[in-house]
Amino acid sequence: MKGFREFLLRGNVVDLAVAVVIGAAFTNIINAFVKGIINPIIGLFGTKDLASYRSCLKGPCTLAADGSVSSGVFILWGEVLSAVVQFVITAAVVYFVFVLPMLHFMAKRKTAQEEVLEAEEKEVVLLTEIRDALVRRG
Template sequence: MSEKKKEPSVLQGFKAFLMRGNVVDLAVAVVIGAAFTNIVNSVVKGIINPVIGAIGTKNLDGYSSCIKGPCTGAGDSATGVRLLWGSVLGATLTFVITAAVVYFLMVLPMAKYLARVEARRKARETTQEVIEVTELEVLKEIRDALVARRGPGPGER
């Protein structure tokens, strides 16, 4: 008679999956990332685009090149083939700014913090090893002093 192992139910497996720390961390990261995107978009639209606008136009989406003419009109009534490199430039700027802010305000400080924590942990381990070695040496010295005080044993003359 063979006993079957009870398989975990799908619901139990799903619950275990949700309770993992990584899933919760990922969910928090997505929510924070969505909120952070609004901040970065505001910085790009409110600061970066006007600075670029001092040179050309405030809206980067207006920059384009015609690769098959004649390029006239806009939207559904446009003729020709346009390369909308201004919108690509705007999206690239947004990405670079987002990456820079995330790196300098989140990744770099966290890396420095983790490096300090690791250095403290290593220092504590080194101190522990020195203490353990010192205690062992002290115990050996105490043993040798007791043996010397007691004198040689009966069979050691």
């Protein structure tokens, strides 16, 4: 029981839980963006919703008035296309909003750390030269 408690209280478990919750909330935002903005823009070239694109696979395909299938077999390729568009948008937002700025921040931080290390190395060299000069003096 003690080991399990320690496992739960480790920082990475809490971080993972927070990431899952934030990810779920972020997914809702992306879904709304795709349904509210992207699908209508694509709808300018055809239907109002990508998910409504389908092809008849077998039999006489007919739809009921409410849009449900009354006979035949449909391939719902519009739903797959909609999911792909949503994935690409999600990946782009994650990359451009989170990953790219973090890489930029880390590069700046690394440069600052390198400058500090160079200064420390120069200081060591200078102190060594001073020591050697004092030893030669006497």
